[in-house]
Amino acid sequence: MLLNDFRRAPAALRRSLLAAGERVLESGWYVLGDHVAAFERAWAAHCGTRYAVGTGNGLDAIEIGVRTLQLAPGDEIITTPMTAFASVLGIMRAGATPVLADIDPSTGLLDPESAERCIGPRTRAVLLVHLYGQLRNIGRWEELCSRRGLLLLEDAAQAHGAEWSGRRAGGIGRWAAFSFYPTKNLGCFGDGGALCTNDTGSAELASQLRNYGQSDRYRHPVRGLNSRLDELQAAFLQVLLEHLPEANARRRAIAAHYQASIASARVTALAPPESPSSHVYHLFVVCTDDRAALQAHLEKHGVQSLIHYPLCAHQQPPGAALRRDPRGLRSSEAFARRCLSVPCHPYLTGEEVERVVSALNTF
Numbered sequence: 001m002l003l004n005d006f007r008r009a010p011a012a013l014r015r016s017l018l019a020a021g022e023r024v025l026e027s028g029w030y031v032l033g034d035h036v037a038a039f040e041r042a043w044a045a046h047c048g049t050r051y052a053v054g055t056g057n058g059l060d061a062i063e064i065g066v067r068t069l070q071l072a073p074g075d076e077i078i079t080t081p082m083t084a085f086a087s088v089l090g091i092m093r094a095g096a097t098p099v100l101a102d103i104d105p106s107t108g109l110l111d112p113e114s115a116e117r118c119i120g121p122r123t124r125a126v127l128l129v130h131l132y133g134q135l136r137n138i139g140r141w142e143e144l145c146s147r148r149g150l151l152l153l154e155d156a157a158q159a160h161g162a163e164w165s166g167r168r169a170g171g172i173g174r175w176a177a178f179s180f181y182p183t184k185n186l187g188c189f190g191d192g193g194a195l196c197t198n199d200t201g202s203a204e205l206a207s208q209l210r211n212y213g214q215s216d217r218y219r220h221p222v223r224g225l226n227s228r229l230d231e232l233q234a235a236f237l238q239v240l241l242e243h244l245p246e247a248n249a250r251r252r253a254i255a256a257h258y259q260a261s262i263a264s265a266r267v268t269a270l271a272p273p274e275s276p277s278s279h280v281y282h283l284f285v286v287c288t289d290d291r292a293a294l295q296a297h298l299e300k301h302g303v304q305s306l307i308h309y310p311l312c313a314h315q316q317p318p319g320a321a322l323r324r325d326p327r328g329l330r331s332s333e334a335f336a337r338r339c340l341s342v343p344c345h346p347y348l349t350g351e352e353v354e355r356v357v358s359a360l361n362t363f
Contacts, residue, residue, distance in 0.1 A: 058179025
């Protein structure tokens, strides 16, 4: 069985998506039109923010978000090395400097104590990555950032629909960057992204930056880029958004069964969420000391697995010289050697879920 299997989408959903595509074709308008505007309103409402600005992808959303902060060269943003490299690359491309703090190995998430050790005179913000779809320790992060005069930012690319104390991912920090890459809980049929914020100035500047820096047609007050969510993807996303709560509920049910059923002494699940709604299980991750053997064992039982992520950001050549926790990043490095993702997509059958459990427990 595949980690993700898009071919299993129900026939009724496929018909709705085809109808949405037909509406875009009939409109004759394919870039920054009514479908993008409608999805931006719907996504902002879902996240509990005043604004959502569609972008070409999640990486650009991070870059644009950082650029709206109008930082000075050399200003720093603390983030995690255990993430897709886009989290770090977006900071770099915006002209700011990433600083890497270590993680909590029980969750894979950024460790507040490590982050506080990384704060220096040029630190301006913390970029939380809601890795695998989980919100955790949000109150502590808000207290830390408030006490140290820092902005709290969200890389919510894996956390569509996750909630913490009544607030959804996207509506917690100064802004939140989302990716709608096809494998995401809310994924389109190509690349897409969005920046969500309650700050009017950030939203206005982001709207200019994504469209060549234009304030009005052919007027460019800032140096922008070309990063626009297109009409076709926006129309698809608006259809898929209606199904997101149901899909997330199924992911949570599968994950709860895994948490209750994994019994191998050689396989460890990550810590359960603080509340059921705080995790949407973009990925279900286990850890083991012999990952290659576990992958081979799962493959033998017909279960696909993938590694998210095999190398930390500082182990990549563009990140090798980045400043980091003075105590090192040992937990991140160990986690990168031990983590493995197993199937948790909403189209899994009950029999397939049991097959995953059986394969893990016979390792």
